Amino acid sequence: xxxxxxxxxxxxxxxxxxxxxxxxxxxxxxxxxxxxxxxxxxxxxxxxxxxxxxxxxxxxxxxxxxxxxxxxxxxxxxxxxxxxxxxxxxxxxxxxxxxxxxxxxxxxxxxxxxxxxxxxxxxxxxxxxxxxxxxxxxxxxxxxxxxxxxxxxxxxxxxxxxxxxxxxxxxxxxxxx
Amino acid sequence: xxxxxxxxxxxxxxxxxxxxxxxxxxxxxxxxxxxxxxxxxxxxxxxxxxxxxxxxxxxxxxxxxxxxxxxxxxxxxxxxxxxxxx
Numbered sequence: 001x002x003x004x005x006x007x008x009x010x011x012x013x014x015x016x017x018x019x020x021x022x023x024x025x026x027x028x029x030x031x032x033x034x035x036x037x038x039x040x041x042x043x044x045x046x047x048x049x050x051x052x053x054x055x056x057x058x059x060x061x062x063x064x065x066x067x068x069x070x071x072x073x074x075x076x077x078x079x080x081x082x083x084x085x086x087x088x089x090x091x092x093x094x095x096x097x098x099x100x101x102x103x104x105x106x107x108x109x110x111x112x113x114x115x116x117x118x119x120x121x122x123x124x125x126x127x128x129x130x131x132x133x134x135x136x137x138x139x140x141x142x143x144x145x146x147x148x149x150x151x152x153x154x155x156x157x158x159x160x161x162x163x164x165x166x167x168x169x170x171x172x173x174x175x176x177x
Numbered sequence: 178x179x180x181x182x183x184x185x186x187x188x189x190x191x192x193x194x195x196x197x198x199x200x201x202x203x204x205x206x207x208x209x210x211x212x213x214x215x216x217x218x219x220x221x222x223x224x225x226x227x228x229x230x231x232x233x234x235x236x237x238x239x240x241x242x243x244x245x246x247x248x249x250x251x252x253x254x255x256x257x258x259x260x261x262x263x
Contacts, residue, residue: 047226048214 033104061101068094069129076136084140091133183224188245189235191219208232 034040043052066103068090075087194204196217201219205212208229217223218233226234227241234241 046210046214047229048217048223049211051223 027041027107030107033100061097064097065094066126066129069126069133070096071137073129073133076133076140080140084137087133087136087140183218183221186221186224187219188241190215190237190244193239193244194219197237199237204233204236207236220255236239242253 043053071088072090072094075083075090077084102112111117194201199207202212205215208215210229213217214223214225214229218225218229228253230241230245234244237244
């Protein structure tokens with residue numbers, strides 16, 4: 001048996017050098033997030049309670065993303081130009097919530113943006129909602145966005161939807177024995 | 178099925194607890210978790226952390242392998258109640 005007593009953790013042959021996982025003590029963002037999330041609460045000490053709450057929070061986050069984007073899209077389509085500040089505020093809230101969530105996970109070494117996780121059929125309806133919001137913006141204020149942006153957004157959405165459908169079909173085929 | 182699930186894996190926590198005449202509440206208090214967590218662990222609906230597994234094993238006088246290992250007795254000891262009541 002090889003004696004590795006002198007090796008530092010993660011420094012065994014084959015381990016990528018310097019690959020460490022941060023803790024909340026290292027990073028101002030994580031410290032601030034811990035305050036916002038009240039992560040030092042005694043509630044989190046009970047492990048199943050913590051796990052279940054984490055799952056509940058994941059459900060809540062998804063609802064905020066979906067309902068927030070849907071509400072923003074509905075506002076611009078129903079309220080037109082007058083609803084624009086409210087719709088953009090709502091969309092900004094959705095963006096900040098998603099950004100903070102992704103950043104928190106990324107800083108602690110969790111790759112939530114791995115293509116296998118992101119590019120799933122679940123993304124299709126969200127992209128359609130997003131497209132509805134962007135088109136609603138144009139509908140509410142003609143000339144808000146340059147035509148080239150709209151063409152690019154439409155093409156990008158179409159490409160993403162097509163890629164998702166192709167990958168979902170390939171996955172189904174490879175899963176079939 | 179959520180990530181807290183033990184995917185229905187059987188264990189012998191319930192058998193060990195009843196053998197010692199402990200209630201779920203007593204065991205929960207001894208290892209510093211809620212009774213619902215003990216219910217969920219016994220029902221195979223929650224995979225405890227290594228620390229909770231060690232605490233349960235120490236309190237029940239068994240090894241972690243005895244309680245959570247894949248031995249043949251595990252299937253026989255599978256409890257029937259899977260509900261977690263608050």
